[in-house]
Amino acid sequence: MTARGVGGRRRRYAIVGAGWRGPAMFGAPLLGRYADVAELAALVDVNPIRLDAARTLLGQPVAAYTDLGAMLREVRPDTVIVATRDDTHAAVACASLEAGAGVILEKPMATTAEGIAAILDAERRTGLPVRVAFNYRYGPYVGRVRELLASGAIGEVLSVDFHWYLDRRHGADYFRRWHRRRERSGTLLVHKATHHFDLLNWWLDAVPERVIADADRRFYGPVRAERGPYCRACDVRDGCEFSLDLAADPQLRILYDGAEAADGYHRDGCVFDPEIDIPDTMNVLVRYASGPMLTYSLVAHAAFEGFRAAFNGRTGRLEIEMVDSGPERDRPHDPILVIRPDGAAEREEIPRIVEDHGGGDLELLDDLYRGPLEDPLARAAGSLAGARSVMVGVSALRSLETGAWVRPADLLPAVGPGR
Numbered sequence: 001m002t003a004r005g006v007g008g009r010r011r012r013y014a015i016v017g018a019g020w021r022g023p024a025m026f027g028a029p030l031l032g033r034y035a036d037v038a039e040l041a042a043l044v045d046v047n048p049i050r051l052d053a054a055r056t057l058l059g060q061p062v063a064a065y066t067d068l069g070a071m072l073r074e075v076r077p078d079t080v081i082v083a084t085r086d087d088t089h090a091a092v093a094c095a096s097l098e099a100g101a102g103v104i105l106e107k108p109m110a111t112t113a114e115g116i117a118a119i120l121d122a123e124r125r126t127g128l129p130v131r132v133a134f135n136y137r138y139g140p141y142v143g144r145v146r147e148l149l150a151s152g153a154i155g156e157v158l159s160v161d162f163h164w165y166l167d168r169r170h171g172a173d174y175f176r177r178w179h180r181r182r183e184r185s186g187t188l189l190v191h192k193a194t195h196h197f198d199l200l201n202w203w204l205d206a207v208p209e210r211v212i213a214d215a216d217r218r219f220y221g222p223v224r225a226e227r228g229p230y231c232r233a234c235d236v237r238d239g240c241e242f243s244l245d246l247a248a249d250p251q252l253r254i255l256y257d258g259a260e261a262a263d264g265y266h267r268d269g270c271v272f273d274p275e276i277d278i279p280d281t282m283n284v285l286v287r288y289a290s291g292p293m294l295t296y297s298l299v300a301h302a303a304f305e306g307f308r309a310a311f312n313g314r315t316g317r318l319e320i321e322m323v324d325s326g327p328e329r330d331r332p333h334d335p336i337l338v339i340r341p342d343g344a345a346e347r348e349e350i351p352r353i354v355e356d357h358g359g360g361d362l363e364l365l366d367d368l369y370r371g372p373l374e375d376p377l378a379r380a381a382g383s384l385a386g387a388r389s390v391m392v393g394v395s396a397l398r399s400l401e402t403g404a405w406v407r408p409a410d411l412l413p414a415v416g417p418g419r
């Protein structure tokens with residue numbers, strides 16, 4: 001396969017999931033900057049109203065289906081992009097592979113060990129490619145961190161502190177809709193943390209061996225009596241700091257306002273809803289097979305957004321920090337600091353890219369649609385990377401139930417060291 005696609009013709013993609021992410025991230029670029037090498041052959045969504053809305057937003061006629069099987073039979077795409085609700089990823093990916101299409105999965109690859117196992121099995125049996133769209137691996141800042149660690153800038157990494165903060169604009173959004181149910185998102189330990197565990201596994205080039213966790217719902221959920229079912233039907237929305245006005249954002253309005261008639265999915269659900277069953281404050285310890293010890297946390301109600309991390313190595317310490325909101329959001333650079341045991345320090349300033357996940361989205365698309373490109377940092381992620389990052393979250397959830405350390409490979413042998 002080349003950048004020209006299959007046998008010299010343009011590669012034909014189908015996108016499954018016509019919500020916020022699928023058409024905007026993957027669809028519009030197929031119709032625009034990648035139209036020379038690729039074609040958007042179909043769009044699929046179980047919600048016919050949102051499907052129509054997504055076609056309107058794309059502004060070009062695209063074949064639309066509410067039935068995945070019919071699309072696979074009639075369109076026969078080369079590659080299916082899976083951008084549906086997380087708990088449906090495994091079924092969509094497996095059906096696509098069985099029908100002869102390669103698969104690009106949005107993160108998380110799946111939400112359960114069973115879902116991951118089914119995808120790995122279908123990939124092995126069909127021999128078709130499976131990629132996981134880890135956009136956070138792309139962009140200059142995270143790439144420089146990988147380069148420094150791989151070049152031995154701080155020697156062997158002994159331990160890592162990694163703390164990710166979601167602010168009350170972004171963090172709250174996960175408590176409005178399907179993400180807030182464990183059965184749909186796998187909780188933020190899977191849905192969100194799969195990005196972070198993947199970054200860490202990739203930066204360290206290491207395999208997670210055991211996991212222990214503590215987590216709780218400390219902020220969202222049924223803590224406020226004065227609330228409504230969703231913002232548009234809420235009597236106290238005017239005084240609520242979390243109210244979301246769908247009408248104020250054209251894309252939100254077109255995709256979601258009215259589409260609930262088909263499936264009851266309210267995009268502006270209340271963050272104080274009693275159905276919320278996921279934690280918003282999470283701590284995880286991970287021991288890697290090759291030695292490094294990780295202390296991880298994720299907070300979904302912080303006063304700023306970004307991450308802070310430090311790698312403690314045999315010959316130095318590497319400190320990194322990226323901010324997306326808060327007092328420093330407009331700074332032009334993000335720092336990378338290497339501190340030596342004698343107190344000496346080396347500092348690099350990496351120019352910030354605010355849009356598109358630190359510039360990652362566009363680089364990822366180049367790689368997916370024009371690639372395979374030269375990849376000295378091994379950014380292209382396949383099913384094993386997708387599986388290993390999800391299984392840290394799944395193991396953390398099991399640990400919450402048992403209070404004990406959990407080995408991901410005990411839940412899914414395919415993610416163990418040596419694979």
Ligand SMILES: NC(=O)c1ccc[n+]([C@@H]2O[C@H](COP(=O)([O-])OP(=O)(O)OC[C@H]3O[C@@H](n4cnc5c(N)ncnc54)[C@H](O)[C@@H]3O)[C@@H](O)[C@H]2O)c1
Nearest residue numbers: 017018019020021022045046047083084085086088106107
């Ligand atoms: N990598 C990133 O930075 C990033 C950012 C946002 C979202 N995402 C991922 O993209 C995916 C979609 O997220 P979103 O924000 O667009 O959600 P969304 O709720 O806006 O859209 C999901 C769509 O999937 C449809 N759907 C559900 N089940 C389906 C099925 N079985 N078949 C076909 N369609 C189905 C829904 O009707 C909905 O239109 C999620 O997996 C999410 O984790 C990734």
